[in-house]
Amino acid sequence: SQQGEEDPQALSIQxxxxxxxxxxxKTSINNLQWYRQNSGRGLVHLILIxxxxxxxxxxxxxxxxxxxxxxxxxxxxxxxxxxxxxxFCPAGNTGKxxxxxxxxxxxxx
Amino acid sequence: xxxxxxxxxxxxxxxxxxxxLECTVEGTSNPNLYWYRxxxxxxxxxxxxxxxxxxxxxxxxxxxxxxxxxxxxFILSSKKLLLxxxxxxxxxxxxxxxxxxxxxxxxxxx
Numbered sequence: 001s002q003q004g005e006e007d008p009q010a011l012s013i014q015x016x017x018x019x020x021x022x023x024x025x026k027t028s029i030n031n032l033q034w035y036r037q038n039s040g041r042g043l044v045h046l047i048l049i050x051x052x053x054x055x056x057x058x059x060x061x062x063x064x065x066x067x068x069x070x071x072x073x074x075x076x077x078x079x080x081x082x083x084x085x086x087x088f089c090p091a092g093n094t095g096k097x098x099x100x101x102x103x104x105x106x107x108x109x
Numbered sequence: 110x111x112x113x114x115x116x117x118x119x120x121x122x123x124x125x126x127x128x129x130l131e132c133t134v135e136g137t138s139n140p141n142l143y144w145y146r147x148x149x150x151x152x153x154x155x156x157x158x159x160x161x162x163x164x165x166x167x168x169x170x171x172x173x174x175x176x177x178x179x180x181x182x183f184i185l186s187s188k189k190l191l192l193x194x195x196x197x198x199x200x201x202x203x204x205x206x207x208x209x210x211x212x213x214x215x216x217x218x219x
Contacts, residue, residue: 031206042115042199042210043153088152090208097201097208099145099153 003098004032004072004089012106019079021103023072023089032065034074035088037102043088046074079107111136115200115211122218128173128187130214132200135181142183143201143208144175153199159183190218 004023013019023032031050035043049056049065049072056063062075076083086104090097115132122128134140141160145153155168157175165175172191176184183200195218200211 033207035208040197040213040215042212043201043208045207045209048207096141096143096155096158097203097206098155101152104150 003100004091005100006087006089006103008103009101010104010106012108013079015079015081015107015109017079019076019083019105019107021074021087021105023074023091023100025070025072025089025091027070028067029091032072032089032091033097034061034063034072035090035099037086037088039085046087076105079105081107081109083107111202111204111209113200113202113209113211115214117214118212119215120217122190122216124192124218125189128185128190128194128216130185130198130200130216132183132185132211133181134183134202137181137202137204139180140202140204142177143203144183144185145199145201147197147199147213149196157185192218194218 004025007022031048033048034046036046037043047058047063049063060077065072084107086102088099088102090099112135143158144156146156147153159165159177162177173187198214201208
């Protein structure tokens with residue numbers, strides 16, 4: 001099992017701004033994922049980046065992975081109020097995912 | 110397509126009462142199933158996982174238990190609930206390390 005630790009714990013921005021959150025992990029991984037959780041709901045898978053990838057895009061999301069630093073970042077461009085949620089980055093080698101505390105993003109209209 | 114169902118969505122139970130939360134998966138066979146708990150404003154804590162019928166692994170000692178009576182059914186139980194069992198419970202199905210979550214059960218023990 002692996003655990004990703006998200007940073008910062010909380011982030012507040014204005015609508016239209018970009019939001020960047022970071023993730024660190026401790027041991028080698030096969031892939032890293034980002035999930036979003038809207039308040040009181042289940043988690044939704046956003047994007048997966050494999051250990052041999054350095055950057056990946058999906059719509060307004062951009063994920064980077066630096067395996068030498070054991071870190072990843074999630075950039076949300078042109079944020080919207082609907083992006084308000086908690087974001088998690090479990091890192092996995094096996095089927096068991098361990099989640100950190102997450103980054104709580106608030107996008108103000 | 111694969112889907113995961115979890116119910117009920119909310120539950121209010123008195124201290125000392127039993128608990129049974131059910132999770133079922135459709136569209137796959139022999140899934141790896143997981144129960145997580147999330148305290149208010151916190152991350153997810155892995156409680157149990159199962160790789161097959163009758164196979165349960167417990168991650169933390171607690172007042173809860175899990176069972177897997179059928180391939181696509183995963184149940185979280187307690188004989189006597191404690192106040193500290195309150196929280197948001199999530200069932201997940203993980204395949205190739207990607208997780209699919211149910212909508213969660215908000216449990217309030219009063």
